[in-house]
Amino acid sequence: MDTQQDSLKESSTIRAAAFCVHIFTALGAGLALLALLEAVREHWAAMFQWLGVALIVDAIDGPIARRLNVKGLQPNWSGEVLDLVVDFVTYVFVPAYAIAASGLLLPLAAPLLGAAIVVTSALYFADLRMKAEDNHFRGFPALWNAAAFYLFLLHWPPALSTLLVAVLLVLTFVPLHVLHPVRVVRLRGLTLSLMVLWGVLAIYTLAVDFHAGPLVQFALCAIAIYVVASDAVIRLAKSFT
Numbered sequence: 001m002d003t004q005q006d007s008l009k010e011s012s013t014i015r016a017a018a019f020c021v022h023i024f025t026a027l028g029a030g031l032a033l034l035a036l037l038e039a040v041r042e043h044w045a046a047m048f049q050w051l052g053v054a055l056i057v058d059a060i061d062g063p064i065a066r067r068l069n070v071k072g073l074q075p076n077w078s079g080e081v082l083d084l085v086v087d088f089v090t091y092v093f094v095p096a097y098a099i100a101a102s103g104l105l106l107p108l109a110a111p112l113l114g115a116a117i118v119v120t121s122a123l124y125f126a127d128l129r130m131k132a133e134d135n136h137f138r139g140f141p142a143l144w145n146a147a148a149f150y151l152f153l154l155h156w157p158p159a160l161s162t163l164l165v166a167v168l169l170v171l172t173f174v175p176l177h178v179l180h181p182v183r184v185v186r187l188r189g190l191t192l193s194l195m196v197l198w199g200v201l202a203i204y205t206l207a208v209d210f211h212a213g214p215l216v217q218f219a220l221c222a223i224a225i226y227v228v229a230s231d232a233v234i235r236l237a238k239s240f241t
Contacts, residue, residue, distance in 0.1 A: 018065075018073035025061045025079065028054045028086035035094045039101070044152055045206045047098060051145050052202070054090040058083070059182075084125055092121040095144040104151050105162045113165050117144055120172050135184050136177035136231055140168050149202065150224065152210050153217060177231040187230070198223045 035050035065071070065079055099105065100114025121142040124130060132138055147168055151161050181195045201220050205212040212220075 014068075015073050018068050018070040019077070021061060021065045021068060021070045022074065022077050022079065022082060024057065024064070025082050025086060028057045028090055031057065032086070032089040032094050035090070036097065039094060039098045042102075044098065044102065045209045047094070048145075048149060048152075048202075048206050051090055051094065052206070054086075055145070058087065058090070088121065088125060091145050092118060092125075092142055095148040096121075098148050099144070099151060099165065102152070104155070104158060105165065106158045109162045113162065113169070116169055117165070120169055124172050131180070132177055134177075134186070135180050137180060139174050139176060139178070140171040141178050142172065146224070150221070153205060153212070153220060155210070176228075179227045179230055181227065186234075191226075194223050194226060 031050050031054040035047045035054070038044075038046040038050060061083075070079055096114045096117040099117065100110045103110075105113060121144065124139070124142045127138075130138055130141070147165070151164070154161075156164070179191065181191055184191065198220065201212075201216050205216060205220070
């Protein structure tokens with residue numbers, strides 16, 4: 001009898017631990033709200049800091065969930081749906097507000113492009129073809145938190161920033177392959193190394209309130225180009241061999 005009770009307690013503990021992973025994932029939505037509060041105050045570096053914490057949560061909750069078999073232990077709760085909800089507010093909604101409200105874009109275009117970011121990203125999140133068989137993203141993968149970061153980093157004239165946002169909106173539906181930094185196997189060692197470097201440089205950039213020097217800006221832009229264009233370059237090189 002005691003053995004059966006101990007087994008039931010152990011099972012309940014395991015299920016509770018599995019549900020805590022869902023709570024951990026949902027924490028990202030709370031972090032998004034904190035980021036939005038900072039954005040409303042125009043504390044842009046602080047906004048990105050909260051979004052960065054949310055990015056860390058998003059990076060580690062999946063491996064933890066798979067390790068604990070959360071899907072099997074909590075079948076009534078969809079980790080995939082929860083992850084999409086949290087990703088939408090952290091990757092899209094809060095950054096869209098920042099892009100539209102920061103004054104980086106042309107005044108007349110800013111609210112329209114902000115709305116377009118949210119609408120096109122909602123469609124992208126619902127597209128079952130958003131990932132290729134080799135785990136590359138199809139089209140610009142609605143990484144508007146990254147796009148907003150680069151807009152603040154480079155601080156281009158409003159017309160040029162507006163054009164960049166418009167181009168990214170179009171690229172959302174263009175079948176180019178964009179690197180998934182973790183799941184793409186090819187050149188994974190190089191990719192992960194570059195991601196670590198990117199993280200260090202991004203933290204430094206936020207610490208100095210986007211007053212990073214040209215060398216840091218160049219390195220961050222080079223890594224972004226690698227993520228966006230590496231697959232196209234490799235495919236082009238193979239076509240000539």
